[in-house]
Amino acid sequence: MITIYHNNRCSKSRTGLQILKNSGKPFEVVTYLEDVPSENELKNIISLLGIKPIELVRKNEAIWKEQYKETELSDADLISAMVKNPKLIERPIIINGKQAVIGRPPEKILDIL
Template sequence: MITIYHNNRCSKSRCGLELLEKSGKAFEIKKYLDDVPSEKELKNIISLLGIKPIELVRKNEAIWKEQYKDKEMSDSEIISAMVKNPKLIERPIVINGKKAIIGRPPEKILEIL
């Protein structure tokens, strides 16, 4: 099953969702701002993406700039910050089996469909 971690207020996320709809494949939508991923779930997503936690952070978000930008943080602390403030999670994230991708640009999603 394909899963998209989606924020409807984000144009890139809406474009990613549209690509999934056009693919004709079954998928589920996780509105991660309402249904915040747990630390365990976020660790799994990061592992599937093959990145470091800091690479999943939206560093231009006000929350990041005001509360975290200049702090020395461990991977675990970064993940905790994203769980506490899900707006910090880059979007959209699409998972297909054991593959995951950040849909920026949205067309990157096509690589794992």
């Protein structure tokens, strides 16, 4: 099953959702601002993406600039910050089995469909 971690207020996320709809493949939508991933879920997502936690952080968010930018954070601290403030999580994230991508640009989603 394909999963998209989606924020409907984000144009890239909406485009990613449309790509999935156009694929005709079954998928599920996780509105991660409401259904916030746990620390373990985020660790798994980061592992599937093959990135470091800092690479999943939206550094232009006001929360990041006000609360975290000037602080030295461990990977565990970054994951905790994203769970506490899910707006910090980059989007959209698409997972297909053991493959995952951040849909920026949205066309990257096609690589794992």
